[in-house]
Amino acid sequence: MRNKKKKDEKRRFNLTKRWKISLTIIGILLVLALIGFAAILYGGRLIVNEEALILDTTTTIETANGEIIGKLYNENRTMVQIDQIPDHVKNAFIAIEDRRFYEHGGVDFKSVFRAIYKDILAMSKVEGASTITQQLAKNLFLSNDKTWTRKSKEVMAAIYLEQRLSKDEILELYLNEIYFGNGVYGIETASNYFFSKSVDDLSIAEGALLAGLAKAPNGYSPINHPDKALNRRNTVLHSMEAAGMISTETRLVEEGKSIDLAIQKLQANPWADSYIDLVMKEASDEHELSIDELKRGGYRIVVNMDDNTQQIAYEKFQEEPYFPGNMAGVEGAFTMMDQETGKIIAAIGGRNYQLGDLNRVMVKRQPGSTIKPIAVYGPAMMKTDKYQPYTLLPDYAIDHNGYVVSNADNVYSNAVTIYDALKYSNNAATVWLLDQIGIDYSKEYLQKMGINLQDEGLAIALGGLSEGITPLQMMESYRTFANAGKMIDSHTIDRIYNKNGEKLYQAEPSETEVFSPQVAWNMTEILSEAVETGTAAAGEFSKALAGKTGSTEHPFVKGQTKDAWFVGYTPQYVMALWMGYDKSDKEHYLTGGSSYPTSLTKAILSEMDSRKPLAESFTKPDSVKNLPKPILLPEITNLQASYEFGGFSIIKGKLSWQGSDDERVIYRIYREEDGIDTRVGEIEGETEFIIDNALFKSNRYYIVPYDPLTKLEGIRSETIELSW
CATH class of the missing domain: 3.40.710.10 (DD-peptidase/beta-lactamase superfamily)
Known part of the structure; x- marks a missing residue:
């Protein structure tokens, strides 16, 4: 009895010891598993580049009416959120690429073991077992080579992504990241490119076709290999049926559809290129959006271009007769x-x-004479007490400390109004006027218009600048x-x-x-x-x-x-x-x-x-006055003189002449007497003048037309005598 008791005690001790050893081993294995899992997560964290999770997205430049005139991208991709993608499109990718997507934690070990078995038999890496998460990890963070090292990194990155992101977030990234060939990235861009429609309008067959491209976008291209693309699409439909995602009836209906592409080719718009470059410069200078950021950031930029006007200007610029040059290449x-x-x-x-x-x-x-209104005449007329449109300026060659300016035609009139000096682009008067108002005064106005000149000479008046505008x-x-x-x-x-x-x-x-x-x-x-x-x-x-x-x-x-x-x-x-x-x-x-x-x-x-008809005329603001039309001083002809009786003067002299129809012209009457010419009167708009007590005065007279706007006299008439 005693020996039996000892044997039982020894058996219990051994059993307890075995349990302790087993628990210890299990504990060690759990710890090792946790350490291994932590190592995998840590390794995955090292592999995963957080910035790469932000996919490059195409920036579009479009007009106010929604016409896209340009795209900027590294990868032509339009992002779309997961809830905008129909279930049948998502299911097509899951069915053909990773049927157990919602069940695994990033790695489908059943598929992995099958792939390893086949790799061992072949003594090389021949079959993949990549889940959608693994494909995403490979595409974002790793190369495409088939090595055990790359595969290990892929597994670690996939497990880390599964811990960090939800299944919907992973699927959204995946569907937006995929390359579909022809320079197209992402499901939304692919939908537009192949079918000219958004992803939310894709049919089951169209979604299956795009899902079939994920494995080999060039090999299954519906453009280059339509038969292969059709077979691949039908394979996807069978996978969807096998996974219970669609019924057999639906599969048969969708299989019976032909591939009806509506390719949306990226049109080249050479007429818009100048404008697009101007947009990119403005985005960089004013909004701190570099070209690199625009190519990655997926911005939508609405611009002010009128595409009709832009194309009209572009087409006119192609017409050679408008560009005179001694050689080709006039710009x-x-x-x-x-x-x-x-x-x-x-x-x-x-x-x-x-x-x-x-x-x-x-x-x-060099702006030439186009600078005259902004640098000289505009600023001068702001001095309203000195300069008005009909103010006279000297019109002859003047030496400005060695700077002598001539008119383009070398014709001078001694005096010219601001109106005519600007209308006919008179050089001499313009330089004289700048000298009078001052270069610093002129530059103050130019600075208000965003033009900062380093120049200090009177050549500014004629657009002779060191740098230009x-x-x-x-x-x-x-x-x-x-x-x-x-x-x-x-x-x-x-x-x-x-x-x-x-x-x-x-x-x-x-x-x-x-x-x-x-x-x-x-x-x-x-x-x-x-x-x-x-x-x-x-x-x-x-x-x-x-x-x-x-x-x-x-x-x-x-x-x-x-x-x-x-x-x-x-x-x-x-x-x-x-x-x-x-x-x-x-x-x-x-x-x-x-x-x-x-x-x-x-x-x-x-x-x-x-x-589109343009305006017939300018509309005068209510707060301003119209500028009087220039007065053309007439040549006085047919001057006649006679005596008349009557009135208080008893004998009066009468002068009459042929003048102008412009009633604003003033006629000045001058009398010649003992070598001295005296103005005896003036009359506005009329061509007759009465001289009182004419009998007792000198009887020699002449007429001079006078412009009240310019305060300039015209050419005098001939002299006439009063006679009986």
Whole structure:
């Protein structure tokens, strides 16, 4: 009995010991498992790049009416949220790529063991067992090589992702990340590319076709290999049926459908390239959005381009007759904005412009005479007590401390009004006027318009600058005349949205007063006349237009032109057009002057007008007065003199003559007596004058017409004697 008792005790002890050992082993295994799992998670964390989870998304540039004119991307992808993707589309990918997606924790070990078995038999890596999570990890963080090291990293990254993200988040990333061939990334972009519809409009068959591309987008391409694509699509439909996602009846119906593609090719819009580059520069300069950020960030940028105007300008810039040069390669730049809002509706940076080229809209050029209104005449007329449109200026060659200026035609009239000096682009009077108002005073006004000059000489008056002014700046500066003297910053971007559709920016441009409304209106009337009968009369445009031409002399070829300009405005738009060579040397010069950019601008406006009528005339603001029309002093002819009886004077002298129909003309009557000419009277608008007590006075008289606007006398008449 005692021995039996001892044996029982020994048996219980051994059993207890075995349990303790087993529990210890289990505990150690659990600890090792936890350590291993922690190691996997830690390894996965090291592999996973958090930034890579933010997928590169295409930025679109579109007009106000929703037309996409450009896309910026590293990978052409439009993000879509998981709840926007139909269940049958999600199920198609799950059925063919990872049927146990919602059951595993990132790695499907059943599939892994099967793949390992086949790899061992083949003594190489021949079969994958990647889950959707593993595919996502590989695509985001790893290379595509088939090695055990890469596979181990893939497993660790997948397990880490499963711990960090929900199944829906993983599936959303996966469907947005997939490459579908033809430069297309993500399910939404693929839907639009292959079927011209959004993902939420895809049918079961269409969703199955896209799911079939995930494995080999080029091999199963419905464009290049339609038969393979059809078979692959049907394989996906069978997988969906096997997984209970669709019925047999549905599968048969969908299998019977042909592949009806509606390819949405990415159209090249060369006519928009200049504008797009201007948008990218504005995004960078004003909104701190670099090109790299735009290519990754998925922004939606709504711009102010009017696509009709942009295309009209682009097409006109292709017409050779508008670009006179001794050699091929004459370039040009054109920009136009809405004068009320500052929205840039068109921008042409070159005649054959491609993205990234030199955008001549932003290149500084010598402005020539287009600077006269903003640097000289506008500022001068702000001194209302000294300078009005009909103020006389000296018109002859004056030596300004060694700087002698001549008129373009070398013709002088001794005196000229501000009105005519600007209308006919008189050089001598302009330089004289700048000298009178002062260079510093002029530059103060230019600075208000965003133009900062380092130059200090009187050559500023004629646009002879060390650096120059851009077409964009010239356009903005003339807006002051188009809109009551106020400056506004031009802009291409109206709104910016992030990839989640949240508005980040809305343009609200502010204005700066530069000139008074009266000076602005005076300038509009003068520059309108310049277009009608002055230096800007070239070309054809029947509606309202005010503007100024400009040209610069070629530095190496005497008598030829380096830069040619027209800057102007209609009641709706302000524009600037430059033409010339990028490189000005003895071999490159314009053979025509400012009449060419003037004619080209009018051709653009005429085409715009034919599609949507432009304004017939400028509307005078209520707060300003119209500028009187210039008075043309007549030549006095048919002067006659006679005596008359009657009245208090008993004998009166009567003078009559042929003058002007303009009743504003004043006629001054002069008497010659003993070598002294005396003005005895004047009369406005009439061509008769009565001389009292004429019998007892000298009887020799002559008439001089007088302009009350310019305070200038005209040519005197012949002398006539009163006689019986």
